[in-house]
Amino acid sequence: MRTLLHLSDLHFGRVDADLLDPLRDTAQEIAPDLVVVSGDLTQRAKCHEFVAARAFLDSLPFPQIVVPGNHDVPLYDVLARFFRGLGRYRKYITADLAPFWTGDGIAVLGVNTARALTIKDGRVSWSQIEGIKARMCGLGDEVIKVLVTHHPFDLPEGSHHKKLVGRAREALVALDGCGIDMILSGHLHVTHTGHSAERLNVGGHSTLIVQAGTATSTRGRGEMNSFNVVRISRQxxxxxxxxxxxxxxxxETNARQAFERSAHGWVRPHRGHSTQERRGTSSGASSR
Known part of the structure; x- marks a missing residue:
């Protein structure tokens, strides 16, 4: 199985510094094949926040796939927001807004959903959807295909949040034939794992939807700081x-959820064969 370390919503500028060393140590112990960071590296997209975020990323295992979040676009600096947008992110983190990594039967593609015209909402453009199709649809069925976005493609049951990433349903319909296995996201500071067939009727393929909480921010929104470890094989x-x-x-490990590949994508194991485990608080739905 391939191991992905999924971090999100670091929010340098509002981090709990006591968590940084334990997180580094844990990441080294896990020794993932890939570190994924699904956006909001900073709190207010300031230069010193990006410098701190860059130093933290450099202390984690490589390779890495990193995408920006809405907090990585300046908020109060109007000129920087509308004319330079992700300029500081490009300077300090990466100029590649569609990072791609592949290795030993898995392909991971980052998608930028942050937009200057909205304060917190995100969107996938039609050109990005076409780019995903061009990059991922041609890969064979034997390849595990993973997308990384900041804004979520699904919401936890009972969440007071109403908005998915813009064009979420249209993107999933357009990508139905590509066999996307998993979408990793963040943004809500709430952990949630499910699959698209549970609530989104978008075609014949069921994609795993995995959302991470905030790894290091003091803005926990009712949940303790957390991250995900994803282990995935073809089946x-x-x-x-x-x-x-x-x-x-x-x-500490709080919960584990297992999924199996079916003829129509990913589903939870049949009752009686589930390996879902919990320690303490739930990893399912909760409001922000």
Whole structure:
């Protein structure tokens, strides 16, 4: 199985500094094949915040796929917001807004959903959808295909948030024939794992939707800091939630959820064969 370390919503400028060293140590222990960071590296897209974020990324294992979030676009600096947008992100993090990595049967593509015209909402453009199709649809069925976005393609049940990433349904319909296996996202500071067939009727293929909480921000929105460890093969996927425990001062395993590949994509195992486990708080739906 391939192992992905999924971090999101670091928010340098509003981080809990006590979490940084334990997170680095845990990341090294996990030794992932790929580190994925699904946006909001900074709180207000300031230069010193990007410098701190860059130093933290450099302390984590490589290779990495990183995408920006809405907080990585300046908010109060109007000229920078509308004329330079992700300029600071490009300077300090990466100029590649569609990063791609492939290795040993897996392909991971980052998609930028941050937009200057909205404060917090995101969108996938038609040209980005075509770019995803061009990059991913031609890969063979034996390749595991993963997308990384900041804004979510699904919402936890009962969430008071109403907006998915713009064109979420249209993108999933357009990508139905590509066999996308998984979409990793963040933004809500809430952990959620499911698959598109549970609530989104968008075609014949079921894609895993995996959302991470905030790994290091003080803006927990009712959840402890957390991240995901994703292990995936052609026939099985496991999503492990690691949650910060103030008593042990470690990121402890809180829940594991398993999915199996069916003729129509990813589904939860039949009752009686589920390996879902929980320790303490739920990794399912909760409001921000």
């Amino acid at each position: 099985r996927a496991e999503v492990e939630q690691r949650v910060w425990d103030p008593e042990t001062r470690k990121f």
